[in-house]
Amino acid sequence: MRVALFVACFDDAMFPxxxxxxxxxxxxxxxxxxxxPGQTCCGQVHWTTGYHREAAALARGFTxxxxxxxxxxxxxxxxxxxxxxxxxRIARSARDPGLARAAEGLAVYELTEFLVDxxxxxxxxxxxxxxVTYHPTxxxxxxxxxxxxxxxxxxxVRGLELVELPAAEECCGFGGAFAMKNADVSVAxxxxxxxxxxxxxxxxxxxxxxxxxxxxxxALSRLRGGVRVMHLAEILAETGxx
Amino acid sequence: xxxxxxTAGEARAPxxxxxxxxxxxxxxxxxxxxxxxxxxxATASLxxxxxxxxxxxxxxxxxxxGRAIRDDALLNLDAxxxxxxxxxxxxxxxxxxxxxxxxxxxxxxxxxxxTGAREVVKAxxxxxxxxxxxxxxxxxxxxxxxxxxxxxxxxxxxDEPSHLLSPAAHRDGAQIRELFLRGLLGAPPDLPDEPAALxxxxxxxxxxxxxxxRVAITGANFLVAxxxxxxxxxxxxxxxxxxxxxxxxxTLAGIEKVVPAWADLEVLLQLLPRxxxxxxxxxxxxxxxxxxxxxxxxxxxxxxxxxGRTRALADEVGRAALRCVRCSACLNVCPxxxxxxxHAYGPVYPGPIGAILTPQMRGVESAADASLPYxxxxxxxxxxxCPVKIDIPEVLVHLRGRVVESRRRxxxxxxxxxxxxxxxxxxxxxxxxEAALRRGTRWARLLSRGGRIRRLPGLLGKWTEARxxxxxxxxxxxxxxxxxx
Amino acid sequence: MSGExxxxxxxxxxxxxxEALGGARGARPPVPRGYARRLPEAEAETRADVLxxxxxxxxxxxxxxxxxxxxxxxTAVAAALWGRExxxxxxxxxxxxxxxxxxxxxRALADAPALDTETLAACDGVVTGCAAAVALTGxxxxxxxxxxxxxxxxxxxxxxxCVVHADQIVGTxxxxxxxxxxxxxxxxxxxxxTTHDIGMAxxxxxxxxxxxxxxxVED
Numbered sequence: 001m002r003v004a005l006f007v008a009c010f011d012d013a014m015f016p017x018x019x020x021x022x023x024x025x026x027x028x029x030x031x032x033x034x035x036x037p038g039q040t041c042c043g044q045v046h047w048t049t050g051y052h053r054e055a056a057a058l059a060r061g062f063t064x065x066x067x068x069x070x071x072x073x074x075x076x077x078x079x080x081x082x083x084x085x086x087x088x089r090i091a092r093s094a095r096d097p098g099l100a101r102a103a104e105g106l107a108v109y110e111l112t113e114f115l116v117d118x119x120x121x122x123x124x125x126x127x128x129x130x131x132v133t134y135h136p137t138x139x140x141x142x143x144x145x146x147x148x149x150x151x152x153x154x155x156x157v158r159g160l161e162l163v164e165l166p167a168a169e170e171c172c173g174f175g176g177a178f179a180m181k182n183a184d185v186s187v188a189x190x191x192x193x194x195x196x197x198x199x200x201x202x203x204x205x206x207x208x209x210x211x212x213x214x215x216x217x218x219a220l221s222r223l224r225g226g227v228r229v230m231h232l233a234e235i236l237a238e239t240g241x242x
Numbered sequence: 243x244x245x246x247x248x249t250a251g252e253a254r255a256p257x258x259x260x261x262x263x264x265x266x267x268x269x270x271x272x273x274x275x276x277x278x279x280x281x282x283x284a285t286a287s288l289x290x291x292x293x294x295x296x297x298x299x300x301x302x303x304x305x306x307x308g309r310a311i312r313d314d315a316l317l318n319l320d321a322x323x324x325x326x327x328x329x330x331x332x333x334x335x336x337x338x339x340x341x342x343x344x345x346x347x348x349x350x351x352x353x354x355x356x357t358g359a360r361e362v363v364k365a366x367x368x369x370x371x372x373x374x375x376x377x378x379x380x381x382x383x384x385x386x387x388x389x390x391x392x393x394x395x396x397x398x399x400x401d402e403p404s405h406l407l408s409p410a411a412h413r414d415g416a417q418i419r420e421l422f423l424r425g426l427l428g429a430p431p432d433l434p435d436e437p438a439a440l441x442x443x444x445x446x447x448x449x450x451x452x453x454x455x456r457v458a459i460t461g462a463n464f465l466v467a468x469x470x471x472x473x474x475x476x477x478x479x480x481x482x483x484x485x486x487x488x489x490x491x492x493t494l495a496g497i498e499k500v501v502p503a504w505a506d507l508e509v510l511l512q513l514l515p516r517x518x519x520x521x522x523x524x525x526x527x528x529x530x531x532x533x534x535x536x537x538x539x540x541x542x543x544x545x546x547x548x549x550g551r552t553r554a555l556a557d558e559v560g561r562a563a564l565r566c567v568r569c570s571a572c573l574n575v576c577p578x579x580x581x582x583x584x585h586a587y588g589p590v591y592p593g594p595i596g597a598i599l600t601p602q603m604r605g606v607e608s609a610a611d612a613s614l615p616y617x618x619x620x621x622x623x624x625x626x627x628c629p630v631k632i633d634i635p636e637v638l639v640h641l642r643g644r645v646v647e648s649r650r651r652x653x654x655x656x657x658x659x660x661x662x663x664x665x666x667x668x669x670x671x672x673x674x675x676e677a678a679l680r681r682g683t684r685w686a687r688l689l690s691r692g693g694r695i696r697r698l699p700g701l702l703g704k705w706t707e708a709r710x711x712x713x714x715x716x717x718x719x720x721x722x723x724x725x726x727x
Numbered sequence: 728m729s730g731e732x733x734x735x736x737x738x739x740x741x742x743x744x745x746e747a748l749g750g751a752r753g754a755r756p757p758v759p760r761g762y763a764r765r766l767p768e769a770e771a772e773t774r775a776d777v778l779x780x781x782x783x784x785x786x787x788x789x790x791x792x793x794x795x796x797x798x799x800x801x802t803a804v805a806a807a808l809w810g811r812e813x814x815x816x817x818x819x820x821x822x823x824x825x826x827x828x829x830x831x832x833x834r835a836l837a838d839a840p841a842l843d844t845e846t847l848a849a850c851d852g853v854v855t856g857c858a859a860a861v862a863l864t865g866x867x868x869x870x871x872x873x874x875x876x877x878x879x880x881x882x883x884x885x886x887x888x889c890v891v892h893a894d895q896i897v898g899t900x901x902x903x904x905x906x907x908x909x910x911x912x913x914x915x916x917x918x919x920x921t922t923h924d925i926g927m928a929x930x931x932x933x934x935x936x937x938x939x940x941x942x943x944v945e946d
Contacts, residue, residue, distance in 0.1 A: 007719050009669065013679055014712065016719035023723075035723045041669040046662060048620060050642030054666035061670060089636070093643065142622035171577045175619025180704040182617060184269045187708040188581045189619075218709030221694055287927035303762040310758040317754045320744040327737075333910065341736040341743075391933050392924035408924055415926045437928040445933055453844045469909040479920040479935030482882040487844055497740065504909045508901035509762065519923075522784070523864035523900075526935075527915035528878075534912050536841070537877035548740045556747035 001031045001119075004069035006083075006108070008076035008210070009041040015210045018075050021237035022111060025124060026073070038065035044082035047090055049177040056094035059087050063102035071118065072108045075233045077140035077209040080110040085143055110140065111233055112149040112208055122152045127240035129159035133202040134232075135193070135216065137209040138171050150208055150232055157235060165205070166196045174215035190219045197227055206232045263613040267586035277412050281404075281583050284411040288574040292520035292627075298512070307509045309631040312565035315467075315500050316555065322467035322500045323546065329470025333532020335542040343373040346547050350375060350459065350492055351382055353543055357490050359456045361385045365474075365481035366393055367461030368568065369494040369547055371403070372590045375459070386459070387451045389480035391444050398425035404584035405592060406570035407518055412583050415440065448480065458484035458539070462495045463567065464510060465544075468503045471531045472544065475514060475524040485528050491539040497546050498555075498564040510567065513629035517569035550603030559640040563598045565630040570595075572624035572634060578617060587614065594624040598637040606645045615641035661701060676720065683714045766863065766898035774893075777862050778943065781896050784865030788918030789931065790939035797946055800890065804854060805829040807888050807940055813851035817842055817884060819876025822854060826874075826890065838876050847879065852886035858913075860896045861903045865918070867891055867941060868903060870911040878912055887936040889916070893945045 003026050007019040026033050043058030062083065066072050074080050087103035090096075115121055134154060140146045154162050173179070173189025180186075193216055197205045203226075207213050210231055217229035271277055298304070315322060327337040338353075340346035346369075354362055362379065364370060364386050376386045376397075388397045392410040396403050398421040403409030410418070415435040422429045422440060426447045433443055460481055464473040472493055474481050485491060501510060515524040533542045555561050573579045573593030584592030588610065591599045597614040606612045615638045624634040649656055655663075668678045689695050690713030698706045705711060745752060771777050778794075785792040795803040804826050808816060813833055820839035827835055836842055836850065856874030857867040867889050869875045874890070881887050897903050907913060919931045919939045931937055 009675075012719045013683060014714045016715055016717065016722055019719040020722060035720070037720070038672050040672055040675040041665075043666075043669075046666055048639055048642070049662065050615075050639070050644075050646035051659075051662045051666065052643040052646070054662060058666060058669055065672075086639075089639075093640075138619070138621035138623075142626060169623075171619045171621035171623070173577070173619060175621070178616065178619045179709075180701060181613075182265050182268060182578075183704040183707055184265065184272050185578055185581055185617075186619075188272050189577055190709070214711070215709065218705070218711055221710040221712070222696075222708060284927050287923075291923075298763075299767070300762040303759070306759050307762055310756045313756045314758065317748060317751055317756065319748070320741050320752070323741065323744070339735075339737040339740050341739050345736060389934075390924075391922050395924070408927075410924055411927075418925055437925040437930045440925050441922060441930040441933055448934065449848065453848060466909065471909045477921045477923075478933040479882060480933070482878065482914065482935055486877070486879040486882050497744070505901075505904065506758075508764075508904045511900050511904075512762075521917075523861070523866050523915065523917040525788075525917050525919070525921050527913075529909065529913045531910050531912075534871065537871050537912055538879070546740070548736075548743065552740065552743035552747045555744065556749075558751070561747075 002070045003031050003033050004066055004072045005033055005035045006039060006066065006072050006074040006079065007035070008074065008079045010214070011076060011210050014214070015231065018210055018231040018233050021231070021233040022073065022075050024237050025233060028124070029119060029121065036065045036069070042079045042082045043090070044079055044086070045176055047082065047086050052090065052093050056090050056096060056099065059090050059103070060099055063099065063106060066106055067102065069106065071114070072106055073111060073114045074108065075111045075208070075231060076211065077110050077137055077144055077146070078211055080108055081139045081143045083108045110144055110146060110208060112146050112153060113144065115153060116149040123156035124153070124236050126157040126236045126238050127159050128157050128235050128238045129240075130204050131161045131163060131202045132204045132206055132235065133163045133165045133197060133200040134168070135165055135172065135197070135205055135207045135212065136168055137207050137212040140208045141169060146208065153232070153236060154206075159240070160235070163200045163202050165200055167192070172212050172216050174212045176211070179215060187219070190215055194219050194223065194225060198225060202227060204228050204230050204235070206230045206235055208232050261610060263609050264586055264617040265613060268582040271582045271586050276414070277583055278581065280412050280414050281580055284405070284408060285574050285580045288408070288519070292571065292574065294520055295522070304509055304512055305629055305631050308513045308629055309565065311501060311506045311509055312567070312630050314502050316498065316561060316564055318502070319497065319500065319555065322502055323497060326465055326467040326470060326500055329468070330532055330544055333470050335470070335532040335544055338543060338545045340545055340547045340549070342549050346373045346494065346545055346549070347375060347378040349545055350494070351378055353490070353492055354379065354384055354457055355382065357457050359384070361387060361455065362457040362459050363387050363389050363451055363455040363484050363488065364393070365458065365460040365484040366390045366476070367459065367494050368406070368590060369461055369496055370459060372549065373494075373547065387455070389448055389451065389484060390478055391441065394444060394448065395421060398422070402585055402589040405573060406568050412585070452483045452487055455488045457490045457492065458488040459492045459494065460484050462493050462499060463514065464501050464507065465495055465499045466504050466507065467500050469531055471504065471529050473507065473527065473529045475527050477525045479526055482526055482528055485530060486538045489539055490541045490543070492543045492545065494545045494547065496551055497548055498551050514567050514569050517571040517627065517629040553605070554599070554602035557602060560598065560602045560637055562632050563595065563602060563637055565632055566595050566599065567630060569629055571627040571629065575623040575627050577621065577623070578619065587617065594618060594634045595632070598634055598641060601641055606641065606648055612645045612648070615645060657701060679718055683716065683718065686714050687716065764899060764901040771898055777896060777898055778893055778945070781860060781862035781865065782943065784862060785941050788865045790865070790918050790941055792941040792943065794943045794945055797944055800942065800944055801825055801827065801829040803942055804888065804890070805831065805833070807942070808833050808852065811852060811886055811938070813886065815850050816852045816854060817847055817850045817880055818854050819874055819880060822856070822874050826854065838880055841877070844879070844883065847883045850884045852888060853880050853884045854888045854890070855881060856890045857895060859903050859906050860891045861900055862896055862898050864900060866903070867916050868907060869914045869916065870907060872911070878914055881914065881916070882935045885932065885936060886938045886940070887916070888940045888942065890942050890944060893943060
């Protein structure tokens with residue numbers, strides 16, 4: 001299958017390891033990976049913060065960059081939501097039926113959906129000998145409904161000890177602009193998330209979205225929490241010594 | 243007396259002002275450790291009650307029906323209101339129409355004064371609070387006695403409700419005991435702070451007020467257009483006494499409370515009790531149609547209030563908020579509400595539903611109102627539990643758009659607008675983006691120490707108040723991709 | 728002065744509504760009514776199942792519930808009132824005389840002419856029938872009809888003894904609504920007066936009946 005990689009702008013700049021991991025995973029499975037160079041930002045932050053005109057312009061750019069792709073795959077659950085869930089709304093608010101059609105023509109998948117549903121694999125031959133807990137981000141859990149797909153992928157990783165995160169389904173407090181506009185509430189929320197993460201005794205907390213992980217990881221780092229954050233894709237790409 | 247902006251005068255604001263911005267009010271709430279503990283306990287207990295009994299097998303079907311019934315009510319609101327008025331009038335009631343809070347206060351005050359009563363009993367009505375009724379009555383020398391236990395606690399405490407259905411959720415037993423010792427006549431000084439003892443003390447106090455009451459003021463959960471029937475759900479029985487003992491009954495309701503037909507109650511009476519308290523049925527459901535000779539009040543007045551509701555109705559996306567049946571399920575699951583409580587959202591409509599209702603009813607011109615749509619992480623827990631399927635995150639994002647649009651017209655652009663516009667311009671072209679990416683990475687790496695950034699400048703500084711940011715790697719993904727063999 | 732005080736805004740509000748709705752006005756979204764109107768067959772194969780469900784749910788609501796035959800009713804009513812040490816009770820004027828036939832040492836005040844509120848408040852309890860009952864929710868519904876009296880009778884005293892005939896019990900809320908007349912004042916009662924407003928602890932009896940007792944008469 002020809003897969004067009006959609007790397008979220010903050011992943012591009014801040015967390016390139018995630019995109020590299022997705023590339024190696026998909027190539028390992030025998031698929032042809034491309035990276036459309038015209039891609040920049042999907043417009044998610046502009047849309048959710050209320051800058052709807054700007055979001056519409058970015059959405060047009062995005063659909064142009066990925067036009068004609070067989071399958072678009074991203075490791076950012078919230079960006080997948082932006083394209084799939086928000087683009088029709090962005091098009092409506094911008095009264096742009098062309099954008100609506102272009103968005104409808106894109107087959108965008110979040111990584112775990114793509115692996116489990118489209119490719120039908122859960123065991124990626126990964127080896128990761130660590131104690132790991134999984135945080136279901138709100139967009140992957142509620143909007144995409146990825147359900148237990150990430151857990152099924154993690155359970156197939158050799159050497160990995162998966163521990164359940166208490167109050168896992170509660171938001172970490174990131175929420176895009178919320179983390180800045182309501183920084184105090186955001187911090188109060190991540191303080192509880194960090195407490196739950198530490199209660200698991202895990203050395204790695206993973207998720208399917210680097211934006212929430214940057215939040216949880218940022219708090220853990222400030223507190224010298226002794227727990228690492230890692231994108232799920234990076235764990236799945238680990239094959240250990242061969 | 244409760245602090246309230248309301249007097250009989252011409253206040254322009256449809257809802258009492260939520261003066262500070264959400265973030266400012268939230269900061270104070272977050273620092274109140276007792277409040278935090280009480281709220282944590284209250285929301286956990288409400289969630290536990292909601293989860294205690296299994297969802298009925300047809301819950302999704304009920305929600306779908308509930309959504310459609312409420313939509314029908316709203317999309318035909320004018321016809322339903324006229325039908326309601328006709329039916330209530332035929333059954334011996336009188337319907338009054340109030341365009342705003344001031345008019346509603348005038349109507350109620352005139353009705354009470356016509357009876358000569360110096361005291362009224364009140365059973366929980368959010369609309370009464372919305373219009374600042376207690377203050378208006380007090381200014382005219384009329385005492386309003388709150389009859390629901392939690393409303394009494396709020397009244398004695400001189401603050402505002404913090405939850406739609408449990409207005410005193412922010413108080414614990416010890417605080418309530420102190421309020422009772424100060425405010426309840428005959429409360430013994432050795433009153434313990436156990437719930438049962440406190441309820442006992444309140445029962446004696448409240449009962450006395452009912453027996454002499456000549457005028458009652460209540461809210462209503464539903465108004466059935468077809469039959470002219472008002473419906474009210476409650477747990478304590480205070481509303482039952484308000485509905486049956488006094489000679490005059492004044493019921494206040496927003497115009498959106500209408501439901502088309504009697505048969506629609508078969509859905510709403512299953513949705514509301516479960517979403518409100520995890521019960522198959524609320525302890526007491528009362529319904530009445532006009533007046534009934536020999537049973538209850540001799541005069542029934544229904545005051546229908548607009549006060550910004552038609553403003554919300556005019557918004558194709560935002561009008562979904564008017565489907566709300568005030569169950570408060572969205573509050574109980576909201577991680578923001580759990581930490582800030584209801585007061586941060588302004589005085590009347592707290593939680594996620596308040597964050598979409600208040601700015602629509604009042605507009606987004608003031609900084610406080612404009613901050614409400616941002617009082618959410620968009621986590622979506624509220625939409626999952628809403629019994630009438632209001633997509634609260636969708637409306638929040640829509641209202642954020644309205645806030646931004648209203649700010650674009652300012653002569654001097656806000657720093658945020660400049661930043662977001664600049665960001666969009668940069669991102670609008672891959673080459674511009676790449677150049678900015680290289681500059682940004684260099685700059686961020688200069689700010690970092692030991693692989694992390696501990697302080698960011700400007701608007702981004704809010705992030706690093708309590709969180710680090712990893713230093714970006716020297717090579718971006720796209721740079722790596724380009725040099726791949 | 729009352730009736731006309733709000734008349735001025737009637738047209739204004741209706742105008743605002745019509746303007747707000749614009750082209751959307753008058754759309755009748757179809758209401759999907761795929762929810763259950765009756766109990767699932769597995770739960771309500773026989774009449775006895777429905778009665779058993781009612782009994783279980785009334786008890787869940789922390790009301791006392793007992794089944795009696797028609798000829799035991801008077802004794803059961805008397806026993807319940809003795810159990811509560813009731814000295815004086817209120818009853819609707821048209822309560823069947825037979826229900827109170829075994830009463831001894833309890834003064835029953837008929838609500839005709841209407842008892843004043845102080846007298847009602849001084850009563851230890853009230854005995855009524857009902858108009859319908861709902862098994863799934865453990866609810867009795869009063870409509871002011873025969874043996875039920877006006878609403879205040881059951882709102883004020885601290886104890887309510889409600890007699891339910893087996894044939895008045897239906898399975899679900901939709902079934903009950905179909906049986907009830909919206910023009911009558913209705914009171915749906917599910918358990919005693921309850922509050923959770925102090926520290927979220929459940930406490931019964933803030934206002935009206937602290938205790939609800941239901942006698943199911945099987946004929």
